[in-house]
Amino acid sequence: MRLRAVSVQQRAMLRTWRVGDSARIDAVLQLRQTLACRMSESHLLHELITLAAARAPAAPALVHGASSLHYAGLAHAVRACAAGLAGLGLPRAGRVGIYLEKRFETVVASFGAPAAGGVFVPMNPLLKPEQVGFIARDCDVTVLVTSADRLALLAPVLAACPALRHVVVTEPPAQPPTLTPTLSLSLTLPPGVQMVSWPDLLAAAPRPGHRVIDTDMAAILYTSGSTGRPKGVVLSHRNMVAGGKSVASYLENVPGDTLLAALPLSFDAGFSQLTTAFHAGARVVLLNYLMPRDVLKAMERERVTGLTAVPPLYIQLAALDWPASINTHLRYFANTGGRMPRQTLGLLRQRVPAAKPFLMYGLTEAFRSTYLPPEEVDRRPDSIGRAIPNAEILVLREDGSECAADEPGELVHRGALVGMGYWGDAEKTAERYKLLPLPLPGLEGGLQLPEYAVFSGDTVKRDAEGFLYFIGRRDEMIKTSGYRVSPTEVEELLYASRLVGECVAFGVEHATLGQAIQVMATAPDGTAMLDLPALQAACRQRMPAYMVPSGIEAQAGPLPRNPNGKIDRKLLSAAWHDRRTALAD
Numbered sequence: 001m002r003l004r005a006v007s008v009q010q011r012a013m014l015r016t017w018r019v020g021d022s023a024r025i026d027a028v029l030q031l032r033q034t035l036a037c038r039m040s041e042s043h044l045l046h047e048l049i050t051l052a053a054a055r056a057p058a059a060p061a062l063v064h065g066a067s068s069l070h071y072a073g074l075a076h077a078v079r080a081c082a083a084g085l086a087g088l089g090l091p092r093a094g095r096v097g098i099y100l101e102k103r104f105e106t107v108v109a110s111f112g113a114p115a116a117g118g119v120f121v122p123m124n125p126l127l128k129p130e131q132v133g134f135i136a137r138d139c140d141v142t143v144l145v146t147s148a149d150r151l152a153l154l155a156p157v158l159a160a161c162p163a164l165r166h167v168v169v170t171e172p173p174a175q176p177p178t179l180t181p182t183l184s185l186s187l188t189l190p191p192g193v194q195m196v197s198w199p200d201l202l203a204a205a206p207r208p209g210h211r212v213i214d215t216d217m218a219a220i221l222y223t224s225g226s227t228g229r230p231k232g233v234v235l236s237h238r239n240m241v242a243g244g245k246s247v248a249s250y251l252e253n254v255p256g257d258t259l260l261a262a263l264p265l266s267f268d269a270g271f272s273q274l275t276t277a278f279h280a281g282a283r284v285v286l287l288n289y290l291m292p293r294d295v296l297k298a299m300e301r302e303r304v305t306g307l308t309a310v311p312p313l314y315i316q317l318a319a320l321d322w323p324a325s326i327n328t329h330l331r332y333f334a335n336t337g338g339r340m341p342r343q344t345l346g347l348l349r350q351r352v353p354a355a356k357p358f359l360m361y362g363l364t365e366a367f368r369s370t371y372l373p374p375e376e377v378d379r380r381p382d383s384i385g386r387a388i389p390n391a392e393i394l395v396l397r398e399d400g401s402e403c404a405a406d407e408p409g410e411l412v413h414r415g416a417l418v419g420m421g422y423w424g425d426a427e428k429t430a431e432r433y434k435l436l437p438l439p440l441p442g443l444e445g446g447l448q449l450p451e452y453a454v455f456s457g458d459t460v461k462r463d464a465e466g467f468l469y470f471i472g473r474r475d476e477m478i479k480t481s482g483y484r485v486s487p488t489e490v491e492e493l494l495y496a497s498r499l500v501g502e503c504v505a506f507g508v509e510h511a512t513l514g515q516a517i518q519v520m521a522t523a524p525d526g527t528a529m530l531d532l533p534a535l536q537a538a539c540r541q542r543m544p545a546y547m548v549p550s551g552i553e554a555q556a557g558p559l560p561r562n563p564n565g566k567i568d569r570k571l572l573s574a575a576w577h578d579r580r581t582a583l584a585d
Contacts, residue, residue, distance in 0.1 A: 043214040046115035048278040081112025084201035092210035097141035099123040102286040117210025122266040126544040133157030214238040224486040232423035242416040243367035244275025253280035269336040292316040310337035310482025318347035334358040337482035366413040391415040400437030414453040478507035497538040506573040516550035522557035530554040
């Protein structure tokens with residue numbers, strides 16, 4: 001009965017093609033994938049696309065600028081990418097770094113790598129070459145997908161990436177002919193690293209990838225770490241597919257939806273726009289915007305029905321006049337990456353009264369965790385809601401017991417979305433991914449196999465009706481523009497400039513950014529004064545835009561220490577706030 005799902009034309013073509021014909025091999029692979037998806041739900045990441053293509057091959061999947069790609073074309077490109085990576089010798093669980101802005105190739109490589117049995121590693125296009133090099137070294141990237149122009153910037157750091165074997169370049173460099181010789185020289189790769197063009201990668205002979213199951217690695221998403229270096233969160237196929245299904249279920253995504261991908265695809269919430277859309281068979285508009293007004297223009301032009309963004313962008317959007325037509329088609333707007341200010345939420349609801357607001361909370365370590373249903377927003381606008389479908393959120397004391405109503409405790413996430421840990425960091429993994437204590441509801445003493453959950457480090461409380469409220473973070477991470485930034489990472493880059501003697505970074509409240517990055521620094525040894533203009537220029541050169549400090553203040557040294565001998569960040573932060581409060585008064 002299942003074979004009836006295959007068209008008569010497909011079976012006729014299979015009978016007539018010669019044995020060994022590459023087109024026949026490709027068709028057989030496609031036929032097997034189609035049958036597998038039609039007989040079951042998608043379990044592997046790339047099957048989200050295969051299943052959607054089997055249901056509606058001509059339905060639009062992606063839009064980028066004036067170009068569009070339907071699901072059949074996207075599925076074909078993912079298969080071709082997987083075959084090309086397999087032809088390059090990508091090992092099972094081999095890492096494929098993707099350093100591109102949002103475009104078709106970014107999406108195809110992100111799903112093609114796991115389809116080949118590998119692991120994709122999205123690299124935020126805002127990162128500087130040194131940070132991209134760190135990620136490539138940290139997880140032993142063997143294949144890097146990037147553009148020629150980006151590769152020219154990366155060339156100096158690639159020699160320090162010993163696992164790298166292939167660089168896939170999406171297109172020729174966008175440079176005047178007179179500069180081509182210089183650019184060609186800059187694109188010289190280290191010994192043992194081969195350059196492959198994107199068309200050649202996709203033209204490889206069809207071949208199957210490595211066998212993988214849903215508990216195998218699919219992605220490594222890098223997020224700022226408290227030690228000053230980004231840490232790679234390892235996510236399985238099951239994590240990402242379950243996350244996409246869960247979010248799509250409460251957002252009620254359907255094939256007729258158009259989602260705007262405004263967030264970076266290196267974000268869990270940004271990539272979720274793809275997984276939720278592909279699970280539903282919806283359409284995704286890829287947008288690399290320069291100004292907030294570009295977002296509104298895209299929403300109007302593409303008749304966007306769903307928008308997910310971070311509070312800083314919503315604050316900027318709320319201050320603009322919205323085209324009236326957006327309210328006729330925008331079905332919902334969702335917030336992630338920090339608390340939405342009440343005033344901003346009120347303005348957005350005035351701009352698009354027909355759209356439902358979804359306030360969400362999530363962890364890269366567990367993809368998504370909670371959401372507040374739209375009908376609860378007026379009653380409890382400060383709540384982060386309750387657990388998303390197929391997840392359970394616990395509020396635990398330090399001894400592992402459950403907190404009572406309105407008692408602060410640590411937010412702990414259990415379920416299918418719990419990630420696989422931090423790449424290469426057993427110590428940090430042990431801090432965040434822990435065994436759940438017994439007994440807990442659903443976990444009884446007779447169970448023999450332990451269950452791991454994500455201990456978020458965030459302090460929350462749960463009211464008597466089960467709704468959660470965020471209180472604060474236990475660590476010192478700064479949440480700015482939707483990004484989590486480690487103060488230690490900022491400090492390391494400041495020290496690397498050799499323009500400071502001592503320094504400390506911390507977050508301060510900011511009306512549009514959520515938090516801004518403030519720095520206190522002393523002059524270098526042998527120097528009377530801190531060269532602020534030079535230091536600010538060095539920050540812009542060495543840091544992505546979201547990490548550049550909003551303020552740098554000179555301080556007489558040495559900076560105060562805590563009992564452990566470390567620079568007392570909390571004391572300096574409190575003193576800064578006290579001074580600002582006194583000035584305001």
